[in-house]
Amino acid sequence: MNVAQRFGANLVACRERANLSQEALGVRASLHRTEIGLLERGERVPRIDTLAKLAGALGIEPGQLLTGIAWRPGHVQAGRFDTPDADATL
Numbered sequence: 323m324n325v326a327q328r329f330g331a332n333l334v335a336c337r338e339r340a341n342l343s344q345e346a347l348g349v350r351a352s353l354h355r356t357e358i359g360l361l362e363r364g365e366r367v368p369r370i371d372t373l374a375k376l377a378g379a380l381g382i383e384p385g386q387l388l389t390g391i392a393w394r395p396g397h398v399q400a401g402r403f404d405t406p407d408a409d410a411t412l
Contacts, residue, residue, distance in 0.1 A: 323405045324403070325367060325391055326364040327405070328390050328391050328406075329388070329391065332387045336380050336382055336386060347376070350379035351376050353372065353376075373387060391404075391405055392405075
């Protein structure tokens with residue numbers, strides 16, 4: 323699972339927990355419904371302002387949308403993102 327997919331899975335879980343449709347979340351976050359869908363499917367990584375809008379619209383801390391995403395710094399090798407399996411709970 324890559325960073326975009328992990329973010330998307332987190333967004334779906336948080337949106338469903340808030341009992342919101344993609345359209346309702348889009349309205350609350352001032353984003354188009356299709357943007358929500360792209361993010362949830364892991365086809366896009368959000369900009370920082372989009373992350374803030376989504377967290378505010380969901381009434382959560384932005385970090386909740388980043389659960390399971392961590393950067394591993396490189397020593398001799400380049401750094402990389404680590405993301406746990408899709409089965410990880412939020």
